[in-house]
Amino acid sequence: MTPLPCDSTGGVLNRLSVGLGSEKASLLTRYAALVRAASERAGLVSKGDIEAIEKRHFAESLALGGALQERLVLLSPVIDIGSGAGFPGLPMKIAWPALEMTLLEATAKKASFLELAIAELRLTGVRVVTGRAEDAARDPAHRGAYALALARAVAPLPVLIELALPFLRPGGVLASPKGSAALREVAESENALRELGGTIIETAALPIEARGPVPTLVIIRKDGPTPEHYPRRAGMPRKRPL
Numbered sequence: 001m002t003p004l005p006c007d008s009t010g011g012v013l014n015r016l017s018v019g020l021g022s023e024k025a026s027l028l029t030r031y032a033a034l035v036r037a038a039s040e041r042a043g044l045v046s047k048g049d050i051e052a053i054e055k056r057h058f059a060e061s062l063a064l065g066g067a068l069q070e071r072l073v074l075l076s077p078v079i080d081i082g083s084g085a086g087f088p089g090l091p092m093k094i095a096w097p098a099l100e101m102t103l104l105e106a107t108a109k110k111a112s113f114l115e116l117a118i119a120e121l122r123l124t125g126v127r128v129v130t131g132r133a134e135d136a137a138r139d140p141a142h143r144g145a146y147a148l149a150l151a152r153a154v155a156p157l158p159v160l161i162e163l164a165l166p167f168l169r170p171g172g173v174l175a176s177p178k179g180s181a182a183l184r185e186v187a188e189s190e191n192a193l194r195e196l197g198g199t200i201i202e203t204a205a206l207p208i209e210a211r212g213p214v215p216t217l218v219i220i221r222k223d224g225p226t227p228e229h230y231p232r233r234a235g236m237p238r239k240r241p242l
Contacts, residue, residue: 020095027094027121028058034120035085038113060152060215061088062095063208064177067217068148069096071202073173075147076100081133081164082154086114088177089150093126101126102146104136134234137166144226149174157185157218158241161192162231168222174198175219177206182216192242197224 020028032053065088068074076099080089083103093101103126105111111130118126129136136142149164149172157178164174178185186203193199198220206215231237 024094028091031086031090031094031117031121032058034113034117038116039085041109057085057087058091059208060177060206061091063206064088064150064152064175064217065092065095067204067207068175068219071219073148073175073219074099075172077102077146078148078150079104079142079146079167081149081151081160081167082106083114083128084110084153086117088152090114090117090123090126092150093123094121097123097125099125102129102142103127104129104131104133106130106132132234133163133167134231134237137163137231142167144169147172151176155238156181156241157189158192159237161189161196161198161220162237162242165196165198165220165222166226166231170222170224172222173201173219174222175217177215178218179215180213182218186218188241193220195242196222196226196230198222 035053065074074096078089078092078099079102080086081104083089083105086103089101089103093099103114105114105128108130111128114128118128129142143166146167147169149167151160151164151174154160154176155163157176160176161174164176168174182203186200189200200218201221202217202219204217206217208214
């Protein structure tokens, strides 16, 4: 798979228009404008990232989708945990519109922005759920309901495993781009994987051209039903990681 470019804002969109088509590239441009307009009010992305939305957030989100498609695990329904401004879920929904996508976000302002963006872009087959992962994962409408869980910059891997695997059906996968601590987090996840019934099936560099460190994609398969007592109550996974 050819790495997605991360050269300049205009360059990213120009190259995306070639790979995705002008209609999808136009939706991404409009989405970027919505993020910029709402960022200060809703705290969507850091100030340093506002001018690098396409270079960082779009390129990484689409590289993630492409990597999952290549591995035949870009499957519906999908839940994007801690979606924030919609990354990686919304760029992936725009690029692969057949995906049935749920965006889970605990912060009301960010969830409101996601609802606005979906309406403005006239996207279908995508919904917003406002709440914490620990609570939503105990809702029968979401527990064990998804084929794919996405999580970007949500929590260290031992915590993320407890938050995410309860959403997956057996055989489903969790996909998370991780930073420079990826290998350490993988090593620290042995107990969480054993408790939640998961297996790391791959760690690989995300196919993206970047000046800094390239994110590591971690893919985890859920092997069986989640034990009933997981996830623990809100806040406990972070306070006392498995």
